[in-house]
Amino acid sequence: xxxxxxxxxxxxxxxxxxxxxxxxxxxxxxxxxxxxxxxxxxxxxxxxxxxxxxxxxxxxxxxxxxxxxxxxxxxxxxxxxxxxxxxxxxxxxxxxxxxxxxxxxxxxxxxxxxxxxxxxxxxxxxxxxxxxxxxxxxxxxxxxxxxxxxxxxxxxxxxxxxxxxxxxxxxxxxxxxxxxxxxxxxxxxxxxxxxxxxxxxxxxxxxxxxxxxxxxxxxxxxxxxxxxxxxxxxxxxxxxxxxxxxxxxxxxxxxxxxxxxxxxxxxxxxxxxxxxxxxxxxxxxxxxxxxxxxxxxxxxxxxxxxxxxx
Amino acid sequence: xxxxxxxxxxxxxxxxxxxxxxxxxxxxxxxxxxxxxxxxxxxxxxxxxxxxxxxxxxxxxxxxxxxxxxxxxxxxxxxxxxxxxxxxxxxxxxxxxxxxxxxxxxxxxxxxxxxxxxxxxxxxxxxxxxxxxxxxxxxxxxxxxxxxxxxxxxxxxxxxxxxxxxxxxxxxxxxxxxxxxxxxxxxxxxxxxxxxxxxxxxxxxxxxxxxxxxxxxxxxxxxxxxxxxxxxxxxxxxxxxxxxxxxxxxxxxxxxxxxxxxxxxxxxx
Numbered sequence: 001x002x003x004x005x006x007x008x009x010x011x012x013x014x015x016x017x018x019x020x021x022x023x024x025x026x027x028x029x030x031x032x033x034x035x036x037x038x039x040x041x042x043x044x045x046x047x048x049x050x051x052x053x054x055x056x057x058x059x060x061x062x063x064x065x066x067x068x069x070x071x072x073x074x075x076x077x078x079x080x081x082x083x084x085x086x087x088x089x090x091x092x093x094x095x096x097x098x099x100x101x102x103x104x105x106x107x108x109x110x111x112x113x114x115x116x117x118x119x120x121x122x123x124x125x126x127x128x129x130x131x132x133x134x135x136x137x138x139x140x141x142x143x144x145x146x147x148x149x150x151x152x153x154x155x156x157x158x159x160x161x162x163x164x165x166x167x168x169x170x171x172x173x174x175x176x177x178x179x180x181x182x183x184x185x186x187x188x189x190x191x192x193x194x195x196x197x198x199x200x201x202x203x204x205x206x207x208x209x210x211x212x213x214x215x216x217x218x219x220x221x222x223x224x225x226x227x228x229x230x231x232x233x234x235x236x237x238x239x240x241x242x243x244x245x246x247x248x249x250x251x252x253x254x255x256x257x258x259x260x261x262x263x264x265x266x267x268x269x270x271x272x273x274x275x276x277x278x279x280x281x282x283x284x285x286x287x288x289x290x291x292x293x294x295x296x297x298x299x300x301x302x303x304x305x306x307x308x309x310x
Numbered sequence: 311x312x313x314x315x316x317x318x319x320x321x322x323x324x325x326x327x328x329x330x331x332x333x334x335x336x337x338x339x340x341x342x343x344x345x346x347x348x349x350x351x352x353x354x355x356x357x358x359x360x361x362x363x364x365x366x367x368x369x370x371x372x373x374x375x376x377x378x379x380x381x382x383x384x385x386x387x388x389x390x391x392x393x394x395x396x397x398x399x400x401x402x403x404x405x406x407x408x409x410x411x412x413x414x415x416x417x418x419x420x421x422x423x424x425x426x427x428x429x430x431x432x433x434x435x436x437x438x439x440x441x442x443x444x445x446x447x448x449x450x451x452x453x454x455x456x457x458x459x460x461x462x463x464x465x466x467x468x469x470x471x472x473x474x475x476x477x478x479x480x481x482x483x484x485x486x487x488x489x490x491x492x493x494x495x496x497x498x499x500x501x502x503x504x505x506x507x508x509x510x511x512x513x514x515x516x517x518x519x520x521x522x523x524x525x526x527x528x529x530x531x532x533x534x535x536x537x538x539x540x541x542x543x544x545x546x547x548x549x550x551x552x553x554x555x556x557x558x559x560x561x562x563x564x565x566x567x568x569x570x571x572x573x574x575x576x577x578x579x
Contacts, residue, residue, distance in 0.1 A: 011576060050431055051572055073434040081432040087425040091326050103318045104433040148429065 001026040001156055001187040002047065006056035009042050016042045019056065020212045024204060027185040029178075031198035033298055034208035040191035041084070043208065044158045047189070049075045061155040061187075077105065080149035084161040086141040090134030094125055094144050097133050098151065105152035119147040123177065139170025146177055150186075157181065159190045163197060175201065195294050205294070207301040214301040221297050223289040228270050230259045233283035242280060246272050260290070315435075319443035320450035323413065327451055333413065340405050341459035348398045348467040352391045352474060359386040380542075388475045395467060399485035400537050402460040406497035407529050409452035414504030415521035417444040419514050422574065431571055441505055441566050448501045453494055460489050484540075487547030492540055495554030500529040502561040509568040 002024040009017040017039040024030040032040050045051040047060050049067040058065040061078040088097040095116060102112045120126040123143045128136065136144065142162060149157055159178065163171035171194075178201055182188060192198060198205050198218075205221055207214040214221060230236075236243075236259045240252050243261070248269035250262035259277075263269040266289060274284060327333055362372050375381055375389040381396075383389040421427035430440070464481050471479035481489075503525045504517075511517040540550035 045575060048432060050428070050575060073436060076432055077434045079432075081429065083425070083428050083432075085425040087427075087429040089322070089326065089424065089426060091328075092322070096322075096325060100318065100322055101429065101433065103315070104430065104435055106434060145429075 001028075002030070002058070002060050002189060004043070004047065004056070004058040007043065007046055007053050007058055008055045009039075009046055009051060010054045015210060017046070017053075017208075018211045020208070021056075022204075022206055022212060022215050024187060024189060026187050028203040029182045029188040029190060029201055030204040030206060031190045031192055031202035032206045032208050033193060033195065033198055034191075035193060035302060038208045038302075039210050040208055041160055044081070044160050044189065044191055048079055048081060048158060077152065078155045080152065080154035080157040082142075082145050082149040082157070082159045082162050084164050086145035088133045088141070088144060088148075091132055093130045094133055094136065094140075095120065095129040097144065098147060101148050102151050107152055115151060116147075119151060123147060137170070138166055139173055142166060142170065142174050143177065146174065150181065155187060157186055157188045159188060161191055161193075163192070163194060195298055199294050207298055209302050214297065218294065222291050222294055223266075226266070226292045226296075227260055227262045227290040228266050228273070229286075229288055229290050230261065230273070230277070230284060231286040232257045232259060232277065233285060236277070236282060239277065239280055239282060243273060243276060246276050249273060257285075315439060316443055316446040319447035323447040324451050336409055336412065337455055340408065341455065341462070344398075344401050344405065344459045344463045345466060347401070348394055348463060349470045351394045351398075352467060352470045352479075355390040355394065355474070356385075356387040359390055383475070383477070385475070388477060388479070391471050391475060391479050395464075395471070395479050396482050396485065396541070397538065398463075398467075399481060399488055399541050400533065402456055402463075402485075402489045403493040403496060403533055403537050403541075404530065405456040405459065406449070406452045406493050407500045407533065408526060409455060410448045410497040411500040411504045411521050411526050411529070412518070413452070414444065414448035414501035415508050415517045415525070416514055417448055417505055418508035418569070418574070419511055419517050420508075422512075423514060427574060431575070437566050437569050437571070441502075441562070441569060444505050444508075445498060445501055448504070449494065449497055452497060456493065457489070482541070483544045484542050484547050487544045487551070488537070488541040491551040492537075492547055492554060495551050495558060496529060496533060498558045499554060499561055500525050502558060502565045506561070506565040506568045509565070509570070509574065 005021050007017060007020045008015070020043060022030070032043065034040050042051065046053045046065065047058055049065060049072045052066045060075060063071050063075040063078065067075055089100070092100065098116045098120070099112065102116060107115065117126070120129050123146070125140060125143060128140060133141070133144070146162065149159070162178065163174050166174060175197060178188065178190065182201060190197070190201065202218060204216065205214070205218055206212055235257060236254050240254065243249055243252055246269070248263050248265055250264065252262070253260040261269070261273050270287065274287060277284060327337070358368060359372060362369050372386055375386060375393055378393070381389040381392045383392055418427070421430060435443070468478065468480045471477065504521050507520050507525070508517050511520065536550055540547050
């Protein structure tokens with residue numbers, strides 16, 4: 001549903017996004033993590049056809065990027081966007097604001113009213129529908145913006161920092177709504193720098209620092225980033241010198257029958273370690289990855305990514 | 311581009327105007343002056359005509375009125391009243407220019423300030439549609455207000471003239487062509503220039519200043535030079551309207567080209 005291939009974008013020679021490639025299948029929620037200025041918003045704008053990429057291509061909801069004029073309109077009709085700030089007219093009521101944008105998205109007269117009513121009720125804004133938007137609380141404003149992003153039933157939804165600046169209660173409300181959308185099977189790209197948000201919502205996680213420095217499922221990222229624990233049928237202390245010669249093996253530690261192997265590439269190195277142990281006559285009882293927190297993965301990745309972002 | 315989309319922006323601007331106190335002064339003062347000034351001038355016309363000996367300027371005015379074959383009437387005062395009714399039509403060419411150019415100048419920059427521009431650019435709306443919508447959004451309320459004011463003003467002035475002179479003195483055909491056609495075209499030209507400026511400026515104060523110091527005065531100079539002759543007859547009014555349409559067409563392209571989405575999204579602080 002979203003495929004980016006080598007997407008890059010520079011501003012006046014300064015690289016903001018550098019060769020980003022990833023794929024988000026239909027019905028999945030992908031969280032793009034990264035510090036401020038890491039290129040998340042620029043990536044979303046490119047994927048939405050609002051900014052042309054300097055190089056690279058992408059495909060979003062069946063539309064190939066960079067877009068030509070008519071495709072740009074089709075793409076925007078098939079995608080919803082929640083910007084970091086809600087972006088509504090303060091003097092118009094919540095319902096009037098939604099009606100305005102619904103018309104811009106070309107939602108037919110017959111379904112527009114009932115659909116707006118249904119969403120306002122679902123997000124507990126019905127009673128406030130006739131109040132001026134300027135008088136809404138931050139949480140209400142963000143919920144209204146979320147309605148706008150989904151009102152035209154887009155195939156893909158881009159959520160750019162949806163909980164930025166919200167108090168914990170309001171942020172939770174918005175996260176619950178995103179979780180609902182995910183359960184409904186919508187394809188969502190969520191830009192955030194809240195790791196907890198990504199951990200609780202995302203099927204896939206990408207870490208952006210100008211370049212995409214990590215990408216994969218949460219399990220793969222937190223399980224692949226470090227140490228493997230192997231339980232043997234005996235104390236492996238005498239095998240440690242032999243294991244140090246296995247390519248890719250980092251630090252080794254043993255405690256009773258437990259052996260811990262640190263490696264940067266567990267998928268390749270673990271089978272080699274297991275083969276060496278078996279060849280040395282050790283019995284393998286269990287092999288499991290030692291999970292690290294997403295925070296640790298993030299900090300390692302961002303530290304490794306350097307400062308290409310903008 | 312559907313008419314409903316244009317109406318949508320027009321309606322949004324009207325809803326916004328209801329509660330926007332910044333635009334109220336213009337929307338209140340201009341119609342009030344448009345109502346009071348011609349009536350006051352008509353009511354005081356006999357006094358003016360009787361004060362010929364007091365002031366050379368009044369003498370010149372009275373001579374002009376007497377020489378102008380289009381100003382008929384039993385008395386000089388009645389002729390003066392006809393002159394006032396005819397020339398005050400210029401007020402209703404001036405009104406839409408002033409009322410529309412301001413909102414047009416703010417049309418893009420205010421979206422940026424309210425952070426509503428990106429959500430709008432994220433909809434399927436095209437550049438031409440956006441400029442046209444902004445034009446209609448600025449022009450619609452201004453024209454509706456101007457026409458309503460003109461109808462009220464001419465109704466009251468005609469009544470005042472009937473009471474004063476016992477004659478029906480209403481707007482000329484040239485007035486009607488000017489108010490219905492030429493005024494909107496002039497206002498559209500000023501608005502398109504305002505929208506183009508709005509897409510380039512980064513804050514509302516700068517664009518307000520540009521509209522107030524450059525666009526409106528330039529339009530008023532054109533109005534001052536061509537407005538009176540254009541209102542002298544319907545044919546001249548139509549010709550001036552045609553020229554105005556050509557100017558609008560010439561301004562539309564640059565206004566669309568100035569709407570560079572990329573710059574609007576990235577080069578605004």
